[in-house]
Amino acid sequence: MEVSKKIEYIRKWISNYCKSMQKPANSLIIGVSGGIDSSVVSTICAMTGKKTFAVSMPIKQIKKQHELSVMHQKWLKKKFKNVHTPLINLDKVFNNFKKSLNKFNSTHGLANSRSRLRMTTLYQIAQSNNGLVVGTGNKVEDFGVGFYTKYGDGGVDIAPIADFTKNEVWEMGRELGILEDIIKAIPTDGLWDDGRTDEKQMGLSYKQIEDAMKNKKSKFYKKYNKIRNMNLHKMSPIPVCIIKKNVR
Numbered sequence: 001m002e003v004s005k006k007i008e009y010i011r012k013w014i015s016n017y018c019k020s021m022q023k024p025a026n027s028l029i030i031g032v033s034g035g036i037d038s039s040v041v042s043t044i045c046a047m048t049g050k051k052t053f054a055v056s057m058p059i060k061q062i063k064k065q066h067e068l069s070v071m072h073q074k075w076l077k078k079k080f081k082n083v084h085t086p087l088i089n090l091d092k093v094f095n096n097f098k099k100s101l102n103k104f105n106s107t108h109g110l111a112n113s114r115s116r117l118r119m120t121t122l123y124q125i126a127q128s129n130n131g132l133v134v135g136t137g138n139k140v141e142d143f144g145v146g147f148y149t150k151y152g153d154g155g156v157d158i159a160p161i162a163d164f165t166k167n168e169v170w171e172m173g174r175e176l177g178i179l180e181d182i183i184k185a186i187p188t189d190g191l192w193d194d195g196r197t198d199e200k201q202m203g204l205s206y207k208q209i210e211d212a213m214k215n216k217k218s219k220f221y222k223k224y225n226k227i228r229n230m231n232l233h234k235m236s237p238i239p240v241c242i243i244k245k246n247v248r
Helices: 003-020 036-047 063-079 091-100 107-127 139-144 166-176 180-184 198-202 206-214 221-235
Strands: 027-031 051-055 131-133
Touching: 003 036, 003 166, 027 036, 027 107, 036 051, 036 063, 036 166, 036 180, 051 063, 051 107, 063 180, 091 107, 107 131, 139 206, 166 180, 166 206, 198 206, 206 221
Parallel strands: 027 051, 027 131
Antiparallel strands: none
């Protein structure tokens, strides 16, 4: 399928999903990080014509990451009249959270907590605007390795690009005219003080993971499968303890 047709398909899918709801959503809420995934998703959401909140939520953010987020907000605002671009600094919230939990210190836990604070922020905006929180996870993250620490993706209502590879998302970004600085930016979840990249965290590039997902004979498959098995609980429904009726 041509890139432009993929974009249009996603746009229609989002619009139709909203219409199918018992109480149709009036708005779409996306956390924008300055990365390619959230930039593409927020742009396609804006293309639906619905009120779109492209929210920047810095938490001790590295300057370059935050600048890209703000640059994308400005680009969106200029391009679409239905876009709103809140900038909500969560530094104080995070610092108070960290201080309250100083007896339970975990660097990885605090990185995940940043994502969840952003998720909570997005849902607060959604609830006050009869909106849907739109996810920005792609196929590798959501179904390949369970890399769920993206910008606000601790929980979402819909995930429009979850069936698309990172390469496809980059293609859509170019088709949409996303800022070149964002397209060229090294993928990162923006949740670490040292600015570590996605590749550094996973030990594989997106291209290598996509190769392993398609081909069990790939030289990257063993490492990919190890990461996947560690994160399968993130990609499966929540386990529920069900007692049979005759036992009750």
